[in-house]
Amino acid sequence: MPEREGENTAAPLSQLEAKIRALMSRLQESRRENEILKSELASLENILRTYKLPGGSGISPDEExxxxxxxxxxxxxxxxxxxxxxxxxxxxxxxxxxxTV
Incomplete structure (x- = not known):
């Protein structure tokens, strides 16, 4: 009887371990993707900061x-x-x- 209980718990445990491994790999992939997106966002912010519109050559608003x-x-x-x-x-x-999702 104790052998049977061990068999009954082994299958769900192995399934749980497989699901945990899959979740961990998804988490790692999400982290990599997040870093890429953060880098792209930082790049866009830098572009916006340095973006000069036509005629915007450091002239004050009154002069413009x-x-x-x-x-x-x-x-x-x-x-x-x-x-x-x-x-x-x-x-x-x-x-x-x-x-956060």
Whole structure:
């Protein structure tokens, strides 16, 4: 009778161990993917920080407003920058939501 109990518990234990191994490999793959996504996000943030819109050569907003030859007004440039920041924030939130799952 004790042999039978050992057989009954061996099969579920081996299944449990196999599932744990599969989960561990998925976790490692998710961590690798997370690192890649973090790197891409950091790259996008750096691009955004260094991104210069047309006419944005370090001129103050007051000087830019007075420039008639500037094709993109200062207000539009600010809107574009804000939209890019919002997009990056959404990407970062999405990554964080996927990380907790």
């Amino acid at each position: 407003k007075g420039s008639l030859s500037d094709p993109v007004p200062y207000a539009e440039k600010q809107q574009m920058k804000q939209k890019l920041l919002l997009l990056l924030q959404k990407i970062e939130m999405e990554l964080r939501n996927n990380q």
